[in-house]
Amino acid sequence: MSDIVSPLAPKVQPALPALQGVQLATCQTGVKYQNRADLMLAIMNPPATIAGCFTTSKTASAPVEICRENLTDPIGQGKASAIIVNAGNANAFTGKQGQSSAQIVGDTVAKALDCPSSQVFMASTGVIGEPLDPSQIVSAIDGLIKSATPDHWSQAANAIRTTDTYEKQATITANLNGKTVTINGIAKGSGMIAPNMATMLVFIFTDASLPQNIAQSLLTAAVDKSFNAITVDSDTSTSDTVLLCATGQDDSQFSGTSDPALNDFNQALQNLTLNLAHQVVRDGEGAEKFISITVNGAENNAAARKIGMSIANSPLVKTAIAGEDANWGRIVMAVGKAGEMADRDQLSITIGGITVASKGEADPDYKEADLVPHMKGRNIDISVDVGIADGTATVWTCDLTHRYIDINADYRS
Amino acid sequence: MSDIVSPLAPKVQPALPALQGVQLATCQTGVKYQNRADLMLAIMNPPATIAGCFTTSKTASAPVEICRENLTDPIGQGKASAIIVNAGNANAFTGKQGQSSAQIVGDTVAKALDCPSSQVFMASTGVIGEPLDPSQIVSAIDGLIKSATPDHWSQAANAIRTTDTYEKQATITANLNGKTVTINGIAKGSGMIAPNMATMLVFIFTDASLPQNIAQSLLTAAVDKSFNAITVDSDTSTSDTVLLCATGQDDSQFSGTSDPALNDFNQALQNLTLNLAHQVVRDGEGAEKFISITVNGAENNAAARKIGMSIANSPLVKTAIAGEDANWGRIVMAVGKAGEMADRDQLSITIGGITVASKGEADPDYKEADLVPHMKGRNIDISVDVGIADGTATVWTCDLTHRYIDINADYRS
Numbered sequence: 001m002s003d004i005v006s007p008l009a010p011k012v013q014p015a016l017p018a019l020q021g022v023q024l025a026t027c028q029t030g031v032k033y034q035n036r037a038d039l040m041l042a043i044m045n046p047p048a049t050i051a052g053c054f055t056t057s058k059t060a061s062a063p064v065e066i067c068r069e070n071l072t073d074p075i076g077q078g079k080a081s082a083i084i085v086n087a088g089n090a091n092a093f094t095g096k097q098g099q100s101s102a103q104i105v106g107d108t109v110a111k112a113l114d115c116p117s118s119q120v121f122m123a124s125t126g127v128i129g130e131p132l133d134p135s136q137i138v139s140a141i142d143g144l145i146k147s148a149t150p151d152h153w154s155q156a157a158n159a160i161r162t163t164d165t166y167e168k169q170a171t172i173t174a175n176l177n178g179k180t181v182t183i184n185g186i187a188k189g190s191g192m193i194a195p196n197m198a199t200m201l202v203f204i205f206t207d208a209s210l211p212q213n214i215a216q217s218l219l220t221a222a223v224d225k226s227f228n229a230i231t232v233d234s235d236t237s238t239s240d241t242v243l244l245c246a247t248g249q250d251d252s253q254f255s256g257t258s259d260p261a262l263n264d265f266n267q268a269l270q271n272l273t274l275n276l277a278h279q280v281v282r283d284g285e286g287a288e289k290f291i292s293i294t295v296n297g298a299e300n301n302a303a304a305r306k307i308g309m310s311i312a313n314s315p316l317v318k319t320a321i322a323g324e325d326a327n328w329g330r331i332v333m334a335v336g337k338a339g340e341m342a343d344r345d346q347l348s349i350t351i352g353g354i355t356v357a358s359k360g361e362a363d364p365d366y367k368e369a370d371l372v373p374h375m376k377g378r379n380i381d382i383s384v385d386v387g388i389a390d391g392t393a394t395v396w397t398c399d400l401t402h403r404y405i406d407i408n409a410d411y412r413s
Numbered sequence: 414m415s416d417i418v419s420p421l422a423p424k425v426q427p428a429l430p431a432l433q434g435v436q437l438a439t440c441q442t443g444v445k446y447q448n449r450a451d452l453m454l455a456i457m458n459p460p461a462t463i464a465g466c467f468t469t470s471k472t473a474s475a476p477v478e479i480c481r482e483n484l485t486d487p488i489g490q491g492k493a494s495a496i497i498v499n500a501g502n503a504n505a506f507t508g509k510q511g512q513s514s515a516q517i518v519g520d521t522v523a524k525a526l527d528c529p530s531s532q533v534f535m536a537s538t539g540v541i542g543e544p545l546d547p548s549q550i551v552s553a554i555d556g557l558i559k560s561a562t563p564d565h566w567s568q569a570a571n572a573i574r575t576t577d578t579y580e581k582q583a584t585i586t587a588n589l590n591g592k593t594v595t596i597n598g599i600a601k602g603s604g605m606i607a608p609n610m611a612t613m614l615v616f617i618f619t620d621a622s623l624p625q626n627i628a629q630s631l632l633t634a635a636v637d638k639s640f641n642a643i644t645v646d647s648d649t650s651t652s653d654t655v656l657l658c659a660t661g662q663d664d665s666q667f668s669g670t671s672d673p674a675l676n677d678f679n680q681a682l683q684n685l686t687l688n689l690a691h692q693v694v695r696d697g698e699g700a701e702k703f704i705s706i707t708v709n710g711a712e713n714n715a716a717a718r719k720i721g722m723s724i725a726n727s728p729l730v731k732t733a734i735a736g737e738d739a740n741w742g743r744i745v746m747a748v749g750k751a752g753e754m755a756d757r758d759q760l761s762i763t764i765g766g767i768t769v770a771s772k773g774e775a776d777p778d779y780k781e782a783d784l785v786p787h788m789k790g791r792n793i794d795i796s797v798d799v800g801i802a803d804g805t806a807t808v809w810t811c812d813l814t815h816r817y818i819d820i821n822a823d824y825r826s
Contacts, residue, residue: 345508404728
């Protein structure tokens with residue numbers, strides 16, 4: 001954890017309310033950090049419906065592989081009794097020993113809670129490639145279970161931090177089948193990944209009652225528009241994990257994800273995931289500016305996303321914004337390198353609501369001085385129309401500053 | 414041009430010999446720079462066979478579009494009478510006016526040399542989106558033609574520089590059909606692209622006699638293994654251009670690119686392009702380390718290239734190397750995010766000849782202290798085996814340092 005809080009951090013963090021069926025506990029294991037909690041346990045009793053989205057990395061960590069298997073395990077029945085998360089060691093690229101360590105932790109939690117191992121979900125974040133000795137975690141589990149309470153949300157959000165400069169929490173309510181339900185979420189993430197000390201982990205809990213297939217579909221769609229639409233440094237963690245637990249126990253049924261009864265909940269879930277995703281970007285390593293990029297006029301939505309990500313990941317665009325320079329030529333470059341269809345002679349670019357380029361050349365009315373106040377602000381808005389069809393997407397990123405280099409070029413201690 | 418020469422620059426630049434049929438001239442137009450030449454003209458008399466490779470950008474510059482058309486123009490017959498290059502303004506994203514400016518320059522050269530316009534090739538490098546007034550270039554052309562000489566290679570290499578910290582030249586000889594031929598090349602490039610002030614331009618000349626289709630095939634293959642295997646910042650210029658002019662006038666015929674008579678020339682061309690490509694990386698913006706990345710064991714060569722580029726473009730790998738930190742966990746991450754097949758449990762990584770990871774985990778004999786001397790050096794060698802099949806590729810890049818941010822976050826003056 002850094003002493004410097006990101007200048008883009010929210011001014012206040014919400015107080016998350018207790019949620020029926022969820023208890024949380026944290027403690028300090030000493031696996032890596034001193035003088036801070038680094039282990040978090042969430043207990044769902046009775047077992048909650050669970051849905052999950054994971055990294056696309058081909059070198060995924062042992063905990064990610066176990067979560068994936070648990071989701072479809074017939075004994076687990078798509079339910080979670082616990083989520084256990086350690087910070088400081090990613091347990092990734094640790095071979096058979098790493099898999100065995102993760103399994104030992106899961107089995108110990110399962111035994112203590114008297115549930116199937118496949119109902120214990122887990123995540124690890126920290127250095128890649130260092131063997132994880134499970135003993136310090138295993139010996140902490142009984143104490144965690146004894147100390148679990150419904151109100152330790154802030155402690156949980158803090159225990160999963162690595163290079164994060166602030167804890168990330170969000171809460172929202174929604175109407176579902178005539179009842180008000182709550183959705184709480186905590187997240188960690190600072191580099192899109194910094195394997196040295198980071199990764200994106202998100203844990204969302206709701207007291208709604210949802211069938212597993214509905215929960216999974218809603219989560220996948222919400223993640224696509226939020227966590228999959230942000231980038232800090234284009235790098236992909238071996239450990240990225242988003243889990244949604246629904247603790248409600250009545251047997252609500254829905255005709256599908258487009259059932260109107262789900263509309264309000266779905267919108268709330270999307271708002272919450274977007275809120276947490278933006279918080280991750282706002283804590284991007286070294287970030288000084290929060291950048292929103294909207295692409296219109298692309299061949300389709302996927303093409304728009306790809307063009308948006310090409311702009312968002314361009315070191316030249318990101319350094320120009322760090323320098324408060326409205327260097328829109330670099331945006332043109334990034335559109336071009338995306339490889340998606342773009343009509344150069346119809347391309348238009350707006351920054352902070354001011355048209356800088358239209359119909360493939362500098363806008364005759366554009367004066368760079370008009371953009372200076374926007375470029376000096378904390379929030380930079382870029383909009384691009386590539387003039388082909390109706391595809392649209394919005395993505396978010398942060399600028400690339402000296403502090404990113406400082407954070408990531410440091411020797412490991 | 415920067416006052417600070419890259420610490421990775423070659424100690425000496427070769428003196429390029431005169432080449433039958435090529436004359437060079439440079440001058441100062443004042444389009445952007447003061448007190449330096451910024452316009453280069455190469456005259457080929459009689460017209461030379463020409464081959465070209467260009468940016469894949471969907472927002473290519475006007476000069477790139479004209480070169481592409483000229484290559485296949487029936488009047489031009491695959492021949493070049495001149496190449497004209499200006500530095501300081503990329504004439505990219507300048508709309509119809511930009512196209513017209515480029516055409517005016519080309520037509521003026523063609524008229525002065527009494528050749529078809531489609532035998533005049535061109536390139537522009539510099540700021541994107543600023544209209545290029547052709548008048549300063551047009552008025553310089555007569556003077557350039559009068560002052561052209563066979564020995565102005567170094568002046569030509571200097572006139573095309575933008576953010577380059579040194580001029581880039583290479584020369585090599587080869588045996589072709591029993592005769593010794595020479596290949597001269599000049600290049601510019603510093604960011605893979607920095608549209609503010611950069612791009613990669615390469616001009617290669619040989620006194621060999623080559624049919625156009627053979628010249629094109631040899632150039633395409635050589636570019637694939639050299640300029641297409643390097644990256645500074647993952648960004649793609651709107652203007653990247655590589656041209657090969659063969660001035661020989663006898664009507665040598667070859668059975669194809671695999672004709673043994675071409676072997677020596679082909680090898681020499683590959684050596685020369687690799688030499689120039691490495692010089693571009695060695696002048697990468699802010700570069701302190703030259704990084705070679707070899708990937709073995711991939712599904713095929715294309716997969717190996719993609720994994721290599723994923724490592725080479727990872728900001729986290731590049732900052733770790735800048736920090737002289739053998740953080741191989743970040744290499745694992747970059748392998749995973751490439752999306753190509755990799756057997757995590759067979760993955761091995763070697764740095765500076767020392768095995769750091771094998772069979773999917775930290776090598777038991779690896780001691781980080783052993784790697785310190787290599788990490789402190791200028792040349793970093795990374796080798797990865799992903800344990801799938803026989804695909805192999807080598808790519809080159811440089812580290813990501815504070816100076817990259819300095820150079821690219823500066824306000825434009």
